Amino acid sequence: MDTSHTQSIGLGGATVHGSSQLRSLLLDAYRNVPFYNELFSRHGVTEVSLKGEPRLVDLPIITKRQLAAAPPEQRLNRRFNRRGLSLESTSGSTGMPFGLYVDRVYKFRRNMRFLRGLLSVGYRPWQNMMLLTDRFPDPVHSRRNWTYCSVEQPVSRIVEIYLRAKPQALYGFATPLRLLAERLRDSHSSYPCPTLLISTAEMLDAATESIYEEVFRCPFADFYGMTETGLLAWRQPGRACYTTASQSMVIELIRHKSDPEQYRLVVTNLDLRASPIIRFDSGDLVTVDNTDPIPSLTRVGGRRIDAVRRSDGSTLSPYAITDALRKVPGVRRFRVVQQSIRDFGIELELNDARDAAPIRNEISVIFCDMLGEDLELSFDIRDTLIADGTRKFRPVECRMGAS
Secondary structure, X not given: OOOOOEEEEOOOHHHHHHOHXXXXXXXXXXXXXXXXXXXXXXXXXXXXXHHOOOOHHHOOOEOHHHHHHOOHHHHOOOOOOHHHOEEEEOOOOOOOOOEEEEOHHHHHHHHHXXXXXXXXXXXXXXXXXXXXXXXXXXXXXXXXXXXEEEOOOOHHHHHHHHHHHOOOEEEEEHHHHHHHHHHHHHHOOOOOOOOEEEEEOOOOOXXXXXXXXXXXXXXXXXEEEEOOOEEEEEEOOOOOOOEEOOOOEEEEEEEOOOOOOOEEEEEEEOOOOOOXXXXXXXXXXXXXXXXXOOOEEEEEEOXXXXXXXXXOOOEEOHHHHHHHHHOOOOEEEEEEEEOOOOEEEEEEEEOOHHHHHHHHHHHHHHHHHHHOOOOEEEEEEEOOOOOOOOOOOOOEEEOOOOO
8 A cells, every 4th residue: 555645634743643642552552452463563563663753654554354354352452351341343334344342431432422423413412313223133222312223124114113203313324214215205295304314324425415305305414434433524414524533533544546536544543442443444435625734524435335126126225135144154255236136146255165055055045035035146255355446345236227
């Protein structure tokens, strides 16, 4: 990776490379996290150099593949008692889930950052809010005036919950929000509209924004975050630029070699100590506004994830597929492409290719349960599934009608 054209936003300037908070994080990781001790040492980084004025550009950048290949225990800080930690798995929406240990202090800070983002875009604590998320295993989970609705449910069920909850604020992954909007538009002559919509987890395109405006008829904001960081940036309704969580994150922008207008986004999480995230390549491409001394994010070219079509005309949330496949033992990474109503191509990267036959059988059963038995499933076992260029590939893609 070329780091000669690195710009940093968030903490900014010399603070990015010389803050006591950053120095403390790097030293702690070197001393107490086997993954980082081995990684830093292999790249000539020593405790002495970290005690001075450590520069992030002198440290190696890590990828999701590296993190997924290392057992969670290798990335666990020895200062933390595992019994007091929670092991959280990434969503699998990029086709490569892995686990992170988090402590209660970090959870509190992450929640406060999320609340700060909500307040910034116009949410008020007394409002009823509905959240379309994969956070809870139950189909519906209520907490005070918040209603959590699983994105893995049928769209018809999500519509029922929405009509009953009548939320003033609606938060959710872009694909389930779009499916909800389409069903409301096509099947209901009248329905309650929220006063605020917050879209997250996927890149917003013009078509999605258009249906938000048509159906929900309210201001909408965009949240950008990752399991590895929590909420990283948010864009207020009507604004062109994102606000970044600069007190908790160091964000580095590295010019894309083939497109100088775009940058690769590399993140260091200053709050997470139990399973540190240092110089993590998000896999996203961003554009920036360079008119001010500190650049501002204007667009995040993140993941796209498609809804799958059924033979009866209904759709299946792609998160139902990613959630099911990430639970299949032996599957390291996957990609699902729907070519027609019945035809699916499934690419798999496995821990051990000798397990291919039982894994194919298990996945076939999963697809039949979700989409019916009259399917044509073609499997392709790959040594590696590599994202196109530097961007996250689409783990679930519907090519029906594509030219």
